[in-house]
Amino acid sequence: MSRSAPLSGSGLTFKIHHFSRVSSTQSLAREFLDRGAEMGTVVVADEQDLGRGRRGRCWLSPLGGLYASVLLPAELLLPLRLGIAVASTLERLGIPATLKWPNDVLVRERKIAGILIEVVEETAIVGIGVNLQAIPVAGATSVAEEGFRAVDRDEFLDWVLTNLPCDGPERLLGRYRELSCTVGRIVRMEEEGDQPGPNRVLVGRACGVDASGRLLVEASGRVHTVAAGDCTHLVHETDARGLILDARTFGD
Numbered sequence: 001m002s003r004s005a006p007l008s009g010s011g012l013t014f015k016i017h018h019f020s021r022v023s024s025t026q027s028l029a030r031e032f033l034d035r036g037a038e039m040g041t042v043v044v045a046d047e048q049d050l051g052r053g054r055r056g057r058c059w060l061s062p063l064g065g066l067y068a069s070v071l072l073p074a075e076l077l078l079p080l081r082l083g084i085a086v087a088s089t090l091e092r093l094g095i096p097a098t099l100k101w102p103n104d105v106l107v108r109e110r111k112i113a114g115i116l117i118e119v120v121e122e123t124a125i126v127g128i129g130v131n132l133q134a135i136p137v138a139g140a141t142s143v144a145e146e147g148f149r150a151v152d153r154d155e156f157l158d159w160v161l162t163n164l165p166c167d168g169p170e171r172l173l174g175r176y177r178e179l180s181c182t183v184g185r186i187v188r189m190e191e192e193g194d195q196p197g198p199n200r201v202l203v204g205r206a207c208g209v210d211a212s213g214r215l216l217v218e219a220s221g222r223v224h225t226v227a228a229g230d231c232t233h234l235v236h237e238t239d240a241r242g243l244i245l246d247a248r249t250f251g252d
């Protein structure tokens with residue numbers, strides 16, 4: 001089954017292909033791309049057998065959630081645009097969502113949605129997973145648990161697509177900073193390096209996001225720029241000068 005939805009402002013029309021059960025919408029969207037599918041192609045599934053998360057993790061994808069992959073022009077700030085679109089859709093329902101850098105969507109510090117971006121030349125395959133119903137994953141929440149049991153998946157997806165901000169970098173970053181629950185926090189960053197070998201681990205205060213969407217982390221007396229990696233919010237104790245004495249993972 002397929003249907004179309006125009007995206008206001010972007011010049012793209014989304015062509016939505018619906019499947020009941022797939023391995024991963026990311027893999028299927030890649031097949032569409034290899035067969036010449038256009039930008040704006042969307043693959044949606046009711047459930048996934050092998051849903052993929054960031055950094056090789058799996059994404060539990062039972063019936064009742066939103067699982068979609070979209071072909072979009074690759075762009076530096078696309079991860080932030082997607083995070084804003086999902087968070088704004090939740091806000092529209094009355095759910096106060098925030099963004100953990102770069103684009104984990106959280107409600108009350110629990111993950112409600114995740115975004116995976118895989119780039120093939122000029123095209124980004126953007127995977128969007130939203131827990132519409134409760135799932136048995138520690139530290140997760142869902143739209144249903146936040147009080148909205150009867151949200152229509154297709155309507156939610158249309159809202160995400162039509163809320164994809166087309167703003168230039170300045171406005172976009174302003175909105176991103178408003179939604180960020182990382183900036184100002186003590187974080188543990190496991191940086192994804194370009195080189196093989198152990199990742200660099202950094203503990204410090206997230207102090208901003210630069211014009212390229214990279215996270216700025218103040219640690220050991222200087223500001224480090226992190227382009228990609230895993231970010232954990234820490235709870236911490238500081239001494240009278242504000243120096244970190246002890247830091248634990250949120251929820252420990």
Ligand code: BTN
Pocket residue numbers: 023024025026027048050051052053054055057059066067068069104113114115116126127128129130
């Ligand atoms: C994350 O780790 O936070 C990203 C999760 C992305 C999950 C979505 S669900 C639709 C698409 N298909 C996949 O296999 N993964 C993404």
